[in-house]
Amino acid sequence: MALLAVCGGLLACDNNTPLMDKVVDEDTAAVESMLAQGNDIHARNSYGWTALMHAARQGHAELVKLLLANGAKVDAEDGSGWTPMMRAAMKGHADVVKLLLAEGANVHHADPSGWTALHWAAQRDHEAVVRVLVEAGGDLNAETEDGWTPRMVAQKEGHNELANLISRFMRQQEGQPR
Structure with a gap:
């Protein structure tokens, strides 16, 4: 009070x-x-x-x-x-993330702890935002200062479907079959 x-x-x-x-x-x-x-x-x-x-x-x-x-x-x-994109990603606003990316927002920007918009979208289970960020070249292997990747963050939060989707995206980026 x-x-x-x-x-x-x-x-x-x-x-x-x-x-x-x-x-x-x-x-x-x-x-x-x-x-x-x-x-x-x-x-x-x-x-x-x-x-x-x-x-x-x-x-x-x-x-x-x-x-x-x-x-x-x-x-x-x-x-x-x-950044504004991190705020939009955390809240699940895929349309706003797209707008910001179209205006040149840095998909790789990380806060001082190493968290990117992709980490926040994974942590909050925002699949549409994860898809937008991955399509824009978001780094699926980016690590926080504690060594957490977006997939690990999704798993930690119990978002197993999203973690599996991120794993499929990682395999695609490496040229492996889905």
């Missing part, structure tokens, strides 16, 4: 900009208006998040397109080394 009193509510602790608030509210018209008025698309909150990170996390493809069209940095990193 003390945190609520200090910050005036949990969201207030983030120090989101008004533009970010409209993105979180999914108010496309307000976002368009604020961008036209020159609101800083690159501004960051207390955690280093940008408006694009919020839109990607929420899976709001139209806002992602709008922000990218207005110069949002596709591979901006927050304070934890996460």
